[in-house]
Amino acid sequence: MTSQTKGFRKINWSKVGSYAILILLAVLYVGPLFMLVNTSLKTMPSFMKDATSLTTSLNFENFSEAWTKANFPKYLLNSVLYTVAATTIYIITAVFVAFPIARKYIKFSGAVLTLFVIALFLPPALIPQFQLILNLGLYNNPIGYIMLFIVNPIGIVILVNYIKTVPKELDEAAALDGCGYFRFVWSIVLPLIRPAIATVVVMHSIGIWNEIIAPTIYLTNKDYYPITRGLIVFQGVYGSNWPTLAAAVLLLTLPMLVLFLVLQRYIVSGLTAGAVKG
Amino acid sequence: MSYHFGRGKSKWIPYLMLLPGLLFYFLIALGPSMATAVYSFTDATGIKGAPIRWIGLDNYREFLFMGRASVDNLAALQRTLIFCAAVTLIQFTMGLIVALLVNQKLRGTNIFRTLYFMPVILGVVIQGLMWSLFLYPLGGPAAKLLSLLGMRSEFLGGQPAEAFAWVIFIQIWANMGTTMMIFIAGLQTIPSEMYEAARIDGANSWQVFRNVTWPLLTPSVNTNLLLNIIGSLQAWQLFLVLVGYRNGTQVLGYLIYATGFGQTSGSVSSSFRQGYAAAASIILFLLVLVIGMSVQYILQRREARILG
């Protein structure tokens, strides 16, 4: 520590620099988003005339039209159901896969991890997967649809890497206290790996929430449609209704944005994980 | 010696609890993918009731060696590698820098974090829509900006090399948020005492990063490198929504999708060639596997050296 005052001046300078970079970068993210919002407020004729001009009127009807035409009230519940169910099942099974691997509590843990890492490379298997679900009698069935989303090797890799940073002494202390395996993982490990869980939850649920092709193929009963399937009303083989579509996708995105904002706190609160360490 | 949970009968508990995840994985991911591998040696169409014939390596031969098409396929392969190298290098570096910046105790970092992660939430289709509007050459914001500087560009509709460069840029823009989040999660695990200790030892910012942050970030570095490499090797959806199937821009993933689902050009109806598409995806799989596993091997050795 050369001098406290110099340190302070340095921090201020780096603060300015940090903000400059962050704001410059932010422009790149706000700009395209702004174009989307701008489009969602236009009328179709004014969009056709000039796609990128600033909207002259605030055409909020696009949002109400999107809400009713895409059947949001009905399909939203399905989307929530699929996303929550599949993500929960996935997270629970994934933690119990990742923990013993990270800790080498099972034989061949390296091989098992490799198996999951290989899954990252696996080629898409649309047709065999379809035949599997069909033969299980789970075609056009919410259970079959949820099943498609309970595997995600990326999450396992993230969890394994994260669990490795949790001090191992904890396990020993817990075992000495007579804490059972299940209870230990459930009530001690889980809270400690909150940041990783939050990250995986966000990544996994976004994938399910935004999925377009799977519901088209696996769910043909309208009662089971998720909300992405409803958006098709605004598309067309010879041109789409972009303003309403833009409004609809903004509505569609909202729940995931909220989820992210909520879980972001957990990711931040991972700071406390450092404090808990034995 | 590491402690094993449970003794006697209950030592099987970790295995038992691991089982569901493993079973799901075999059933839903590995099984169907292995079926794809089997398909790649047949002329399967995927249609129920259609005969399937075993044709050995014919699909592979066609993809790799037949006529001019194979030359185009290999060009796409080369393009895939370029795409991967560019995306991984830039996305990894930017993700790390941005994670370090937003992980400081600054006001408003939450807003920046959310903003940078937003494309991930929106998904590929919307990303494509946003950038098509932003890069619209007749009066779009980017075109106006360029015309202020006396320049013009067709952006995504420009020459293939230019369009390709834009897709690289947008791919990084879209996925930098994930890289950043994983780095942030990693940064959170570094106890603040470590930084304090380093500061007390008189380390400057760079030295703190070099000797504390970087080594302790190893797990996140591994995850990110692996995900970036695999993700960019397999990426193709942005090509679909941004430039379409254009000569001089195709990557392997897009090629497979287009042949498997017959979308190589506007309105032509084509045949179901699941066998051929399967062979092409196995080739991509092998490519990704070889690159990914070598990287994984190097990273794990490095991790063992650093973290012990």
Added chain:
Amino acid sequence: MSKKMFSFLSLLVAFAILLAACSSPAATGSQTEPAAAAGGDKVTLRVLVHQNPPMVAFMETFNQKFQEKHPNITVDMSVVNANDLSTVSQTRLSANDIDVLDIFGFANGAQPYMKMVDSPNWQQLIEAGLLMDLTGQDFLKNYDENAIKDAGSYNGKVYSINLGRVIYSGIYYNKQLFEENKIAVPTTWPELAAACETFKANNIPCMTAGGKDGWPIFVGAYGLIGAMYPDQAALVEGLWNGTIKWNDAKSLEMWTKMQVYARDMMEEGASGIAGDAAPGRFASGAVAMFPGGSWYAPAIEAAQPAFDWGYIPFPGSDTAADNQYWFGKYDQGWAIASNTPNKDASVLYLKEFSDPANYQAFVDAVGFIPTQPTAKLNTKIGADIAPFLGNFRVGYEQYWIAPKGAGQFANPWASYFKPFGTDDDPKVLADKVQADLQAGLDAVK
């Protein structure tokens, strides 16, 4: 995450599984619907269509009327994107989960002179026995015999009724700009080229098109391919057996004109315009012409209802008489799944649809060129199309199957030229295209 949150989530899962389990019998029930032998039985007719908004809107009204007339039948229509239609048809046929399906006009059939080509997907479906034979059905009589034969038959049997044609090879032109600049509507290539020069001299961009998507440039230049090779089926055969080459003298003329079209006629910036946006760009009145398919007419009208435009065949030839053709394709049609348990209801559905009054209403809504001889295309574009409708030809790429091993340039696409592609020499490009094709022909010898 707290314990509380987890117990809440697990509760949700249990709830989800319960809900799914309880509703699943209904799902499997609808799949194995008992055959509706007697007319009075309750039937759910599962219909699949691709997303084309005016058509879907028409179908909803039609279904309503159909259900009122036949109270025992409920129509369950689902809509998928055109790109997903073939995949979803395939999966739903495999799952016996469909009765009536939308299928695009039969095209790209494997011909005897083609070697080692795969059958197109409609042929594969028929060969696997998944589509019902409609031969001899009453309602077939309502349709143009050629349409049934060209777009819905295979090996002498009828598997689909085709509902309409679309045209590629026309040019939309801005009537006001033509009048203001005292330019006559071109009927030959030199006239077209001269018109463009005049417009450009007056600072008006000549043509626009959705160059960013690539194919609109190719489709826009269809008139050029058509002017050189009016018999498009013979063109395909000639290319396969080597009597026509993409670098022979005739083709070279086509390439030379294509370069003029891509480089000089298209407005600056056209390569960045999306296919969706081109009609709006034209309707804004800034550009004199817009080469494109008949399907763009509704979009132009939607963008600018008061805008006055006309539609002419693309004058690709130097002789006016050779420029009086329309080139296009058959669009959607209906087929019935051969495994349907609701055969009677499905046939009834097509029969009602084919009723001339219903069909006319369909054409009015969708704007297709009708395949029923009694129906008329009453839209604005219909009047411009009518004079040459006798000269409708199915386009080259509806016959073309590239030989395996052919390179990616083996097509007559104007979009290979700068600024859309990388080429700027017709001769060099012609040789490259032929070489890419020849590589395939040699590979399958």
